Amino acid sequence: MNKSFSLLEKLSTLTSLKVYVTLHNNKSTYLSFQKKRREVFFSLHKFFETAPLDVLQSLVDYAESAKQTSFTKVKHFIYAKQQEIDLSHTVKEKDLHIEGKYFNLRQAYEKINQNYFDNALDLKITWFFPKYRSFRNFTFGSYDRNLKLIKINYHLDRHDTPAFYLDNLLYHEMLHAVCLPFVDEKGRLRIHTKEFKEKERVFPMYKQAKEWEKQFLKKFWRENGRS
């Protein structure tokens, strides 16, 4: 099929339903549709314009039958596209909290970038300030691929946090920039892949860091009143 065919034309050839399409740039919902009798109304992210035919076929199959199996290819496609969106320009330097009371995140980041990544990474880093009112989970750190931003929980900025622990945590989050997640055959999202876990263990004090993390959590919940 020729590239000059519009998304609407392509979809229309793949189903006997009458197709309507609106395209958008929405960042949270990439696809929705409504089916009414023999008509289907798609609301799709613009990146569907580049979707291969088998993905579009899965999309109309899904709209026709609502079978989850038809949806897997669409899910893979959305996931890959999502990863490509670069929003790092929206991160403002002034909104980053780099200097903690005890640790300067950028210094630690630069050291690890040099020692383990040949200075190849170009990421931003900040402390984040979670509110633990509901006390369900403790997030140590995270990596936002679209923002190319590492966030480290400021509750770790303590006098008794060993530097090796923080280094290990940074190394973990930085690995996420290198080891790309993927959706497996069963449609499950794989983040901490085999490759990831192997690389993670390269860090010299990996085991000690994991152990410290366990002890820290016990202490943290004791101090912050989770029974």
Ligand SMILES: [Zn+2]
């Ligand atoms: Zn992780």
